């Protein structure tokens with residue numbers, strides 16, 4: 001495990017005109033992130049994602065709980081934790097009046113990288129930033145800025161990278177480009193913990209994820225496991241003899257339902273079951289007019305666990 005956290009809690013107290021107010025941002029989080037995986041923390045705004053990441057990155061001290069991050073105890077050896085991680089905040093930290101080259105070189109020096117200029121050049125090349133490396137930060141596009149921010153977090157080659165909402169505000173092309181880069185990090189053995197409120201991002205990018213709501217984890221697993229657990233998939237068929245088809249396909253299904261000549265077959269894993277369904281129909285000589293597979297989504301999981309849709313919480317889907 002690259003991260004093992006138990007019972008992390010954090011409350012913030014603010015004093016305003018109405019007196020002191022306490023927000024329980026994180027209310028007992030247990031997390032296990034394996035070496036080399038992309039782990040996602042998915043939840044709506046205010047769920048406690050940033051607070052969780054900031055605690056694990058030693059930027060704020062938990063009220064209670066324990067964690068071992070990259071082999072170091074979070075509370076007893078925060079310096080050891082810090083040396084082994086890269087942290088890219090939501091805002092990104094790219095300075096307007098400094099060039100990417102100067103910023104990345106400075107980060108390399110701060111981290112004690114052996115040859116800062118060479119490490120910087122390599123990092124800029126890897127993130128396709130060489131062309132704009134000597135322009136002030138303010139002249140860069142949103143996607144380029146985000147790549148500089150990630151280069152800043154990676155210049156000392158940490159085994160673990162924290163990315164807080166890495167693609168918020170990016171257009172679809174830049175998002176896809178960044179997803180590819182994050183996947184490539186996994187190929188080099190870097191473990192990634194990222195937070196997101198995008199359902200599709202968590203589904204497409206993360207090996208495993210935790211769904212958080214109101215400071216608690218409501219579900220944890222691979223996207224496939226989570227979806228199968230709550231609702232499974234539905235295969236919708238139009239066939240010559242729906243009643244006989246329903247009987248034939250029963251052994252493969254959790255449930256079959258016949259409405260108006262349309263047969264719905266509810267299965268745990270649609271992609272894997274589809275070939276067996278087709279073979280079953282063929283063996284019985286039942287003609288098939290159309291077939292469609294609707295997979296459940298992580299929003300179905302969020303809905304089942306919280307009673308709300310993540311799409312309705314104000315988070316973009």
Ligand SMILES: Nc1ncnc2c1ncn2[C@@H]1O[C@H](COP(=O)(O)OP(=O)(O)OP(=O)(O)O)[C@@H](O)[C@H]1O
Pocket residue numbers: 012013014023024025043044045046047048049050051052197
């Ligand atoms: N420094 C702080 N002082 C007071 N309240 C805070 C502080 N930081 C976070 N909170 C509150 O704690 C809760 C969790 O915030 P957090 O930023 O962790 O959520 P999040 O899931 O990252 O949300 P977002 O997606 O909007 O960034 C929110 O209600 C937030 O207002």
